[in-house]
Amino acid sequence: MARAATTTDAFNAVAEPRRRQILDLLVAGERSVTDLVEALGVVQPLVSKHLRVLREVGLVEVREEGRQRLYRLNGEPLKPIHDWVRQYERTWSSRFDALDDVLEELKQEEEDNGTGH
Amino acid sequence: MARAATTTDAFNAVAEPRRRQILDLLVAGERSVTDLVEALGVVQPLVSKHLRVLREVGLVEVREEGRQRLYRLNGEPLKPIHDWVRQYERTWSSRFDALDDVLEELKQEEEDNGTGH
């Protein structure tokens, strides 16, 4: 077997710097492919291929408008990464004491509860 | 060019599920290679190779003791991942309003300031 496909999950998709760059650009809002090509300074087919990977893991969505395809961000597939890496936060953050833990947990519970304010 | 080496950075190293699994096991504390082999249920050379990758990106450190090598976690290389993915948190967490932002920033400043309480 070779390495897992880049389209396996967000972990693999996001391992590529160029794809993170694309997501960083899309944070600001929708962008056409040509826009991204210009911003990244690479040939168009390459951008299209990266976008395909991001699409397949659900990190971007497309909207057709004339002959343009407008790509927009969808960060939700990043949540597993965030959740996983968050377990290790105390490892590098020496100042991560009991108070912080409580605050974190409260914040987490709030989010899990959904809309309930 | 092919895909970036797994030893390029933590992003690539951690894209492999088995390597995340190893880190998850090391959170509990030091482990010998044989220990990990047993826990993972794969052949020893494969574990050694994964450990090599993790070592090269600084995610684990080794300590020799007799004929055993005890591996321990070092989470710091995960910080860039955490920092990057954190920007996107508001994307999936619909309940991430202005108050949360302020709290986040305060917390971040505190951490950046280091030990100063």
Add this chain to the structure above:
DNA sequence: ACATTACATACCCATATGGGTATGAGTCAA
């Protein structure tokens, strides 16, 4: 001395990557 244990490394293999160029398909303008 010899066997055993613990680990790393050397190979071999199939796979699919990121890069590139060339081409196809759809949309719009003259």
Add this chain to the structure above:
DNA sequence: TTGACTCATACCCATATGGGTATGTAATGT
């Protein structure tokens, strides 16, 4: 209709992956 533009796909290539088996090298045990 013809041409220009936007984008996706089809290929080709070098690379190194994750998986495996076989082998080497210390350290311990007898």
